[in-house]
């Protein structure tokens with residue numbers, strides 16, 4: 512058996528592990544990276560990248576259907592699902608080299624393609640290699656959580672690990688779960704010509720502001736996605752060509768027959784095979800236990816990304832990688848603060864949020880102010896005919912920004928100045944003074960900020976000062 516003694520051993524080459532390995536290598540620190548599956552993890556292979564490519568294909572199809580308003584004859588697009596799949600594969604292949612073994616080797620990282628397992632508190636075994644590192648970083652990610660639905664084991668179903676590989680159009684896709692995964696795929700598939708039913712036990716996008724979620728749901732319904740919310744699934748059964756889902760109705764059972772079933776009911780951390788006990792690392796059902804410095808219960812070992820409890824996004828993984836690197840290399844005692852990290856659900860219209868939602872702000876503070884500005888009042892949105900949705904800014908009475916939610920065209924881009932504002936502690940005055948180019952959608956942010964100050968403009972004091980100055984010539 513080979514023996515390696517690097518400074519850092521990273522387990523998992525997804526967004527989290529790759530970010531740590533790349534940063535450590537950039538500082539010239541010896542790193543071993545262990546990956547048992549595909550380089551790039553979920554985001555590249557079965558997550559963000561294929562889902563956004565699928566969404567992009569769906570958007571093109573929908574634009575063809577909705578061209579009439581622009582004076583262009585609308586057509587029902589002719590779809591070839593195999594080619595749609597080629598598009599997904601092409602996008603993954605194009606991004607792939609960034610996460611590849613070759614690129615990381617060229618950076619000086621030792622890449623081992625094997626499953627990692629702790630032998631004791633300071634040793635990991637991966638294939639034929641024993642690794643004794645100064646620090647270990649566990650970044651083993653998550654997998655789809657499969658709910659205990661009676662009959663599920665008797666039917667074929669998809670998860671995010673298989674749905675992006677299909678080369679034939681589902682006739683009727685039933686999606687279980689109206690979180691970001693379920694709704695993004697539901698809308699894209701509907702736009703690509705499938706009948707789609709979404710079944711949600713609770714509330715769709717339950718962590719988001721219901722006022723903004725309503726805008727997304729209205730569009731999904733209008734495009735023909737059937738949403739059955741607050742409904743428990745009693746059981747599923749196989750059908751000759753597909754699956755039957757039986758829901759608990761008020762008095763009777765309701766059945767939904769589909770050709771394909773997608774389970775998008777949350778995530779579960781991946782810790783199997785790691786032998787965490789051998790290293791004294793405590794993990795629960797929500798993930799590996801870490802403190803605010805991302806250190807596990809073994810002081811030599813850090814954990815980050817989807818394998819820990821917390822927000823599960825690619826940009827969060829790379830933010831956490833920065834914390835881990837600062838703590839391992841510079842012993843800075845850096846702590847996580849998720850307060851200004853944004854999140855976006857890439858339905859159309861997009862839903863973006865940074866900081867507190869209105870409900871969260873009301874729970875924490877007695878007085879807040881909420882200002883809104885609609886896309887319908889934005890000239891660019893009118894030209895593009897994307898007038899649905901609005902921005903909603905939550906602020907303290909003194910203008911401190913507490914949170915911003917946007918539902919509408921390009922919300923994920925438009926939110927970015929607000930992310931910077933929250934990160935830098937800027938207030939609404941700074942946002943009101945932002946000179947955005949005309950005509951851009953981003954202008955809705957400045958208009959919302961100006962709304963905050965509008966009551967001051969109409970105050971009798973301001974009017975009196977203007978009158979006085981006028982009299983002075």
Ligand SMILES: Cc1cc2nc3c(=O)[nH]c(=O)nc-3n(C[C@H](O)[C@H](O)[C@H](O)COP(=O)(O)OP(=O)(O)OC[C@H]3O[C@@H](n4cnc5c(N)ncnc54)[C@H](O)[C@@H]3O)c2cc1C
Pocket residue numbers: 522523524525526527528545546547548549550551552553554555557558559560562625626627628650651652653671692781783784785815816817818823824825826827828857
């Ligand atoms: C459909 C979908 C769409 C998404 N869209 C977005 C989006 O638009 N934006 C966004 O920010 N986030 C999105 N996410 C979330 C994002 O993909 C995850 O937060 C991110 O991939 C987590 O990265 P990670 O490195 O923690 O885990 P992973 O990417 O899961 O990587 C973990 C790696 O560890 C490896 N591994 C596990 N156990 C071992 C072991 N014992 N030994 C060696 N290797 C091991 C695995 O093979 C895997 O490659 C999406 C997720 C899904 C499922």
Ligand SMILES: NC(=O)c1ccc[n+]([C@@H]2O[C@H](COP(=O)([O-])OP(=O)(O)OC[C@H]3O[C@@H](n4cnc5c(N)ncnc54)[C@H](O)[C@@H]3O)[C@@H](O)[C@H]2O)c1
Pocket residue numbers: 658659660687688689690691692693695710711712713714715716717742743744775776777778822823824854855856857
């Ligand atoms: N745009 C993005 O950034 C993006 C996109 C996709 C995923 N992600 C990440 O992946 C995570 C997981 O996404 P997700 O959508 O799987 O999880 P989620 O936890 O956000 O949503 C799952 C939904 O499934 C429902 N559900 C659970 N069991 C059910 C059952 N038996 N019947 C009906 N409904 C059921 C839940 O009530 C919940 O609303 C997200 O929280 C996010 O961190 C991010």
